[in-house]
Amino acid sequence: MEFHERLCYLMDNRGIRNSDLWRKTGKHPATISNYRTGKTLPDTTFYFELIKSIPDMNGHWLLFGTGEPFLPNNQKKVNKSTDSVTVSGTENAVTSNEAIQEKISVLEKQVNAIVTGFQEVKEMTKIDLGKNKVYSYSEVVTESKNYAA
Known part of the structure; x- marks a missing residue:
């Protein structure tokens, strides 16, 4: 499965529209559409903003296609009065994503x-x-x- 197919799967699974990602990442919906069709690949800024907006997403899966789309053992707690979502168990995801960002930086150098x-x-x-x-x-x-x- 290519990156654009994984992005589509993720967005479809979570009911996320291009305009939703536009508000969260700052990327124009047409640009996001290009990512979804495979015309272009996103930059690292988009990738990290996407991880922030979907905290239980497995960033390694999105980037490399290995593992499961979502991190295991995550429990969501939804506060109905504020519509806020708290995800437990994302500490490893943040550490993993920081490690990936560090590897990308080394490769760029x-x-x-x-x-x-x-x-x-x-x-x-x-x-x-x-x-x-x-x-x-x-x-x-x-x-x-x-x-x-």
């Missing part, structure tokens, strides 16, 4: 280091090519004949 390395190699290549004459095949053949004569 590694990618940036690789990109910088490629840029440096590219610049070094330009410098080396500038110092040495680059011959075409016809020039090499012509110079070889001149030496032979």
